[in-house]
Amino acid sequence: MSGSPGAATGVSEAARSGAASAALVEQDPATELVAGMLAEPAGRSSPSVYETGRLVSLAPWLARHEERIAWLVDRQRRDGAWGGPEGYALVPTLSATEALLAVLDRGDHGGVGRERIARAVHDGLTALYDRLTGPAAPPPPDLPATDLIVPALTELVAAHLDALRDRPVDVPARWRGAQPLPLPSGMDRARLDGVRLLHAAGRPLPEKLAHALEVLGPPARRAAGFGPVGPGTVGASPAATAAWLGAAPDPDEPGRGYLEDLVRQYGGPVPCASPIAVFERSWVLGTLSRAGVPVRVPAVLTDDLRDALGPAGAPTGPGLPADADTTSATLYALARLGQPVDPTVLRPYDTGEHFCTWPGEDGASVTTNAHVLDALGHLLPYGGPAAAWVDSAVRRLTGWLLDRQETDGSWTDRWHASPYYATCCAALALADHGRTGHARHAVERAARWVADTQRPDGSWGRWAGSAEETAYAVQTLVAAGHRPGSPLAAAIGRGAAWLSTADAADDGPELWHDKDLYRPALIVQATVHAARRLVRDGGRDA
Incomplete structure (x- = not known):
């Protein structure tokens, strides 16, 4: 892995110029998502x-x-x-x-x-x-x-x-x-x-x-x-930058x-954080790949993700410290795209029980640990000198996530307002990499909670039905497996019908946590497209 002076932005000159995007033809939603990431190399989220x-x-x-x-x-x-x-x-x-x-x-x-x-x-x-x-x-x-x-x-x-x-x-x-x-x-x-x-x-x-x-x-x-730093930001924040400038x-x-x-x-208002290229690209590419969505990924995107990984991992944006969440999502995306990277960059975040988002974190994040489990679980078959540590971490993370499941079968987390996000992250990681029968049972409990909380119109949502939360719910149900005609299959069918008419590109609810709630538009669109693909294929490409 390597770092460079501009690595924290995850934006290369080729991406900045848009030259790579000119070769893309907008044929399907996944291709359009890749074109969108190239067209706006700093990333995009809702105004704050x-x-x-x-x-x-x-x-x-x-x-x-x-x-x-x-x-x-x-x-x-x-x-x-x-x-x-x-x-x-x-x-x-x-x-x-x-x-x-x-x-x-x-x-x-x-x-x-x-x-x-x-x-x-x-x-x-x-x-x-x-x-x-x-x-x-x-x-x-x-x-x-x-x-x-x-x-x-x-x-x-x-x-x-x-x-x-x-x-x-x-x-x-x-x-x-x-x-x-x-x-x-x-x-x-x-x-x-x-x-x-x-x-x-x-x-x-x-x-x-x-x-x-x-x-x-x-x-x-x-x-x-x-x-x-980077494009001129202080702390990846417009407010912090303005305060520093005076x-x-x-x-x-x-x-x-x-x-x-x-x-x-x-057009006047500004988002909570920018640039968010590494965060956006790793989440989008990992989500699409996990669902088996075929997509041509230009080398500029994977090169930028590799360059974003420094000795301490990858930060969400310039001026921010590297964190285990973005680092693990980047490792996972690269591995799924056939470019595995040494996972020991995550070792400094290992507390012996779970992984901290950054050293000195107050509390702990379910979704950060689920993403670390995804990355290490997917990299374990590659072996190497770190294989024993990776194997130990996968076992410990499995137990840690199981211990934090709520009594109703859901999970909640500090980085997102909706329990459907945390539940999806934990359930998918445990379904793919959990080593015990307890992990399978936890995924089934999560699926039952999801089915029980479906809205009458077929959607899911904390405050109202949304395409983003419905996509998380559908992915959780698919991860649990289901028999034709079962209650879970019926819930998937109702959710898929609702999702087929939803516009993932509309102004949906802001559910992600920063200083204010925000909505990372392309990540949400990738999540919805992945759920639709899973329903169409009837399964998951783990």
Whole structure:
């Protein structure tokens, strides 16, 4: 395996130029997915309310500022909040409300209109004070840096309200002199204060903090130990990059160029993380290959995946630390495509019981360990000096995943809002590489839970039926095996019928965890195409 100065992006000059994509003919969904990855070599995911709000607040100098303001106002829900259901609304609602308060404070609303913005602020504050903060609020989900972001944003909201309290035309009387937003139950400022004190003392901060550098506030500007890498990003985050740049950076600043490219690509709003090429390519290619989907993969894609693997593995994006999840997905995709790589790059993540996503991780991830089991299980037949360690790890991972199955047969995880994703990842890994009868029994239990939770219309979903979650459910059912005429076969049939009419390319729900919920479009499309292929073929190519 090898690394290179630009390896973290997983983007080569050939891919950047698009020359390889010109040879592709769009004949089927899989070929179109490959063409899409070549056409947008940084990858693509849904725009983020959180990150877009941070750009409105931190970077009013950036092109398309007015479009971002209008986008935020247009995305507000009828109940005044932004973002997903339940506790998932907290971070995006705080970000959008603070951003629009900053617009009122500065007066740079452009043609959006002060009254419209003031009304959105009022509704956002109402949602925050009445439902989303305090002891009775729904618990915040386990999103990256939530315990840093929430106290940092509540602090900013309080400062804006103080600054605007004598301007009743902008802020209704209810909010003049309002007490600071209370934090949700179980959350405090301790970690945020600790991080800021470390930085103020000149102590090094964890590498992964680059992704949320904006929580430092003004000291984030040119913060020592951080800086633009790859295409100019800090921490693979638009918000962190804007915070590091500060006010009105020079036009030739690499970080500014990165942000300008992003807002041009997305039309104003921005995603949670970019680039995500290694993450996107490894998931798409591994998913298609596993389902037996025939697809011509240009050498530029596999070359980029190999180049992304450094001594510590592969990161999701430049400025982020390498992690076991992306590394294992990359190893798995390469092995399935006939290019196996030495698996010992995963050894530093082995805790002896399970694999951490990165060293020092709080908690553990079911899906990371399922992906490691996929990679090591698929590479075990290749043998080599690491065969004994790989064999031991496969056995340990099998037992670890079995121990974390819920009593109803499902799994849940910290990187995705839907249990259908975690259940699919665990069930497929155990079906392919679990060594015991207990593994087969666990997959059957998972399939029964899936069948029992099918919606009347044939779909599956945590909050509503979605193509993505239905595809995970169908793959889990197929992995369990079924007899013609059995309840599982009937569930597959209903799911396949629903999935045949679903549009995987539409604006489906955002279910993936970052600082905000997001939707990696091509990964979702690959998942749906793989499920359709499995149903058509009546089985799986393990």
